[in-house]
Amino acid sequence: MHPLRYAGHSRAGSRLTDFILRTFRVNGALIAAGDRLARPIGLTAARWQVLGSVAGLPQPAPVAHVAREMGLTRQSVQRLVDHLAEEGLLAYQENPHHKRAPVVVMTTRGRKAFGGLTARQVPWVNDLARGLSTREIETAVRVLRQIEERLAPATATPVQR
Amino acid sequence: MHPLRYAGHSRAGSRLTDFILRTFRVNGALIAAGDRLARPIGLTAARWQVLGSVAGLPQPAPVAHVAREMGLTRQSVQRLVDHLAEEGLLAYQENPHHKRAPVVVMTTRGRKAFGGLTARQVPWVNDLARGLSTREIETAVRVLRQIEERLAPATATPVQR
DNA sequence: GCCAATATGACAGTATACTGTCAATAAGGG
DNA sequence: CCCTTATTGACAGTATACTGTCATATTGGC
Numbered sequence: 001m002h003p004l005r006y007a008g009h010s011r012a013g014s015r016l017t018d019f020i021l022r023t024f025r026v027n028g029a030l031i032a033a034g035d036r037l038a039r040p041i042g043l044t045a046a047r048w049q050v051l052g053s054v055a056g057l058p059q060p061a062p063v064a065h066v067a068r069e070m071g072l073t074r075q076s077v078q079r080l081v082d083h084l085a086e087e088g089l090l091a092y093q094e095n096p097h098h099k100r101a102p103v104v105v106m107t108t109r110g111r112k113a114f115g116g117l118t119a120r121q122v123p124w125v126n127d128l129a130r131g132l133s134t135r136e137i138e139t140a141v142r143v144l145r146q147i148e149e150r151l152a153p154a155t156a157t158p159v160q161r
Numbered sequence: 162m163h164p165l166r167y168a169g170h171s172r173a174g175s176r177l178t179d180f181i182l183r184t185f186r187v188n189g190a191l192i193a194a195g196d197r198l199a200r201p202i203g204l205t206a207a208r209w210q211v212l213g214s215v216a217g218l219p220q221p222a223p224v225a226h227v228a229r230e231m232g233l234t235r236q237s238v239q240r241l242v243d244h245l246a247e248e249g250l251l252a253y254q255e256n257p258h259h260k261r262a263p264v265v266v267m268t269t270r271g272r273k274a275f276g277g278l279t280a281r282q283v284p285w286v287n288d289l290a291r292g293l294s295t296r297e298i299e300t301a302v303r304v305l306r307q308i309e310e311r312l313a314p315a316t317a318t319p320v321q322r
Numbered sequence: 323g324c325c326a327a328t329a330t331g332a333c334a335g336t337a338t339a340c341t342g343t344c345a346a347t348a349a350g351g352g
Numbered sequence: 353c354c355c356t357t358a359t360t361g362a363c364a365g366t367a368t369a370c371t372g373t374c375a376t377a378t379t380g381g382c
Contacts, residue, residue, distance in 0.1 A: 008287075072340095098348065147289070206368095261378090
C-alpha cells in the first residue's frame with residue numbers, strides 16, 4: 001500500500017490518510033459484495049440501496065429528496081429510480097404538493113424484492129461481523145460519521161442545481 | 162438514514178450494516194474532496210491516486226501490477242495511466258522481462274505534479290484530523306483492514322482476466 | 323523442449339456518479 | 353399580488369470502474 005505518509009503529516013493526519021485510502025478499497029469491495037448479493041434478485045448494489053432508501057421513507061417523497069437522503073445527486077438517483085420504475089419495483093405517484101415532482105413509492109414487487117435482498121443480507125453481514133469487535137465497529141462508525149460531517153459543508157451534500 | 166436494521170441482524174451485524182452504508186457516503190465525500198484538491202493541478206482524485214501508486218512503487222511495474230496494488234481492475238487503471246501518459250505525467254518504458262508489458266514510470270512533470278498535490282493534501286488532512294482521536298482513527302483503519310481482508314477472497318482482489 | 327496455465331494488454335460494452343444547463347413549479351418577502 | 357429565490361425534473365456530456373472477450377507473451381510442469 002502507499003500510505004501517502006510524507007513529511008508534514010501530523011500523526012493523526014498520517015493515520016487519517018491511511019484511513020482515506022483504505023476507505024476507497026473497502027468501498028470497492030463492498031460494492032462488489034453488494035452486487036453479488038443482489039445479482040440473484042436481478043439487481044445491483046446501487047439499485048438495492050435506492051430501494052432501501054425508498055423503503056425507509058417515512059412518507060413518499062420526490063426523487064430529489066431521496067437523493068439528498070442518500071448523499072447523491074438528483075441526476076444519479078433519477079436514473080436508478082427510472083430504471084427501478086421500468087422494472088416495476090418502484091412507481092411514481094402524483095404529488096398533490098408539486099405538479100412536476102411526483103413522489104416515489106414501493107410496489108408490491110419492489111417490497112418482495114427488497115425482502116429477498118434483506119433475507120440474503122442478514123446472514124451475510126452477521127457472518128462478516130463474526131469475530132469483529134462490536135465496540136470497534138461502533139468506533140469506526142463514529143469516525144466515519146465525524147469525517148462525513150466535516151466534509152459535508154463543502155462536499156458530502158452535493159450542490160443541488 | 163436507513164440503517165437496514167432488521168429482525169435477524171445480530172448486534173454486530175446491525176452495526177456493521179451502519180458501517181457499510183456510512184462507508185458509501187464517506188467514499189463519495191472523500192472523492193469529491195480529492196477532486197477539489199486535485200483540480201488546481203489539473204487532475205482528478207482517481208488520477209492522483211494512480212500517480213501516488215506509481216510514485217510508491219519500489220520498482221517500475223506494468224499496469225496490471227499497479228492495478229493489483231490498488232485493488233482495481235487492469236482495465237480501469239489502464240485508462241487512467243494512458244491518460245496520465247498522454248498528459249506527460251507518466252511514461253511507458255520498455256520491459257526487458259516482458260515484451261508486451263511495458264513498465265510505468267514517473268516523469269519529471271509527474272513528480273512535480275505529485276509534489277504539488279502532496280503540498281495541498283498535507284495541510285488539508287492535518288486540518289481534517291484536528292480534534293479527531295488518533296486512537297479512534299487507528300481503530301477505524303483496523304476495522305477497514307479486517308473487512309477488506311474478509312471480503313478479499315471473493316471480491317477485494319477483482320478477478321484478473 | 324513442449325504444452326497447459328497464467329499474466330498482460332487491447333477492445334468493446336455497461337453501470338454508476340459526476341458537472342453543467344434549462345425550464346417549470348413552488349415558496350417567501352415586500 | 354408580484355417578483356426573486358429555491359426546488360425539481362429533464363437532458364447532455366464526462367469520468368470512473370466494472371464485465372466479457374481476445375490475442376500475445378511468459379512461466380512452469382512434465
